[in-house]
Amino acid sequence: MHDAVEVIRAKRDGLELTEGQIGWIIDAYTRGVVAEEQMSALAMAVYFRGMTRGELVAWTRAMIGSGSRLSFDSLPVKTVDKHSTGGVGDKITLPLAPLVAACGVAVPQLAGRGLGHTGGTLDKLESVPGWRANLTNAEMLAQLGEVGAVICAAGDELAPADKLLYALRDVTGTVEAIPLIASSIMSKKIAEGTSALVLDVKVGAGAFMKTWEDAQELARTMVDIGTDAGVRTSALLTDMSTPLGYTAGNAIEVQESVDVLAGGGPQDVVELTLALAREMLAAVGRDDVDPADKLADGSAMDCWRRMISAQGGNPDASLPTARFDHQVTADRSGVLTSLDAMGVGLAAWRLGAGRARKEDPVAAAAGVIWHARPGDRIRAGEPLFTVLADDEARLSHGLDALADAATISTADADARPGPLVLGRVAP
Structure with missing residues (x-):
């Protein structure tokens, strides 16, 4: 027989929790037997003490089992x-799922909503x-069989313990605990x-991970969890110092994704989409197919149209446009040496593209367009940003976030971007 105080003390004192202790406390917490303050104490103990690989396996298994x-x-x-x-302008899932499906692999993409400065795929x-996010398991399976790709919301029946624990971490200062981040992500993905x-x-x-060391630790932890659960797992570490593409928002990122599927689009979005597609295809032994060919011959676009239609959407419909816009011009000539992803993400959020709380609505047409990327030469008076909002009062809030987001050097600076895939x- 276990009790919560025994488990909290063991982790507080740096002992390794047993599979029995972990299974019991996750189950008891999900059923409401373990109090919020007790689980808060355990989360803080994990934050400071970490978890062994064995503990992580047991913890993730218990979350899935909930x-x-x-x-x-x-x-x-x-x-x-x-x-x-999660990042800024990270619309990669949108072109990636139909592209990989066009290569003969099924892509069941359970996606989420945005919170704070990072956008949500849904x-x-x-x-x-007309597009709808909520599908039954039967609808999801049927669409995978017919179309090959589905992007939809995760049902409440997948790892419900994670939903409870995620909300708790948000209000107890334990969001940054790498074992809890890794098990949260992986429990849902394995349950999928x-x-x-x-x-x-x-x-x-x-x-979310600002340093190479933290990102590498998170990647390694998640790959280990997936591997131990029998899921072939790998990770690419990718740069998010500069936002992806030229847009951050909702409708404007959909348009940019469609441009990629049509054979155009921003070079960095195409590059990362193809890098992830190749990694995904290799993971299931289909590295005999080059995804670049599927972009070029239109089959990825065909799959996108079928995927959108299958979920009630109209792939030919006009996307929402903002009621208000404002352009920011360059105050000097020179080379754009940096474009701060956090500043751009905060601006899009303040303009209405994101939410502060899970229940907040988002504005489909709000967001930020940037007209140059690091390494580009720009002249004084040329457009630097366009901000979009449905509420005119939000424009000034978005502009404030962009005040220091772009750095223009008048010297002959070499600001060519570094590699997108870092490891x-x-x-």
């Missing part, structure tokens, strides 16, 4: 999913008229039932 598990074993093709730790897609998983772990100013972590 709900149901999906299975895609009935599909005739292998499944692979991608998870990003929020972006909901700017497409995919056979392989590729992680896009962002690092830099606009990312790889595999079992």
Whole structure:
């Protein structure tokens, strides 16, 4: 027989929790037997003491066991999913899922909503008229069989313990605990039932993990959890010091994603989409297919249109446009040496593209467009940013966040961007 105080003391004192202790406390907390203040104390003990690999396996397994598990074993093709730790202008899931599906692999992409300065995939897609995020398990399985790709909301039955613990971490200063971040992400992804998983772990100013060391630790922890659960898992560490593409918002990021699927789009978005697609295809033994060919021949776009239509969306409908806009021009000529991802993300959030609380609505048409990227030469008076909002009062809040986001050097600076993919972590 276990009790909460015994488990808290053991972790507080640096002891390794047993599988029995972990299984009991996750189950008891989910059922309301363990009080919020007791779980808060345990979360803080984990924050300071960390977890061993064995504890993480048991913790993640208990989180998965708190709900149901999906299975895609009935599909005739292998499944692979991608998870990003979140960034600014990170619309990669939108072109990536149909692209990988066009290569003959099923992509069950359970996505989330944005909170704070990072955008949410579901929020972006909901700017497409008619598109719906909530599917039953049967609808999801049918769409995977017919289309090959689905992007939808995770049901409440997947790892319900995580939802409770996530809310608790948010108000107890334990969000940054790497074991809790890793088990939160991985419990949902493993419960989702995919056979392989590729992680896009962002690092830099606009990312949750600001330093290379923290990003690498998170990537390694998640890869170990996935591997121990029998899911083939790898991670790419990617740069988030500069926002991706030229847009941060909802409808404007959908448009940029469609541009990529049409064979154009920003070079960095295309580059990262292809890098992740190749990693996903290799994970399920389909590295005989070059995803670049599927972008070029239009089959990825065809898959996108079928995916949007299958969820009630109209791929030909006009996307929402903002009621108000304001342009920021360069105050001097020179080379754009930096574009701060955090500043851009905060601006998009304040303009209405993001939310401060989970229940807040988002404005589909709000956001930020930047007209130059680091390394580009710009002249005084040329447009630097365009801010978009449905509420005119929000424009000034967005502009305040952008005040120091762009740095223009009048000297002959070499500001060519560094590599987008900074490293790889595999079992």
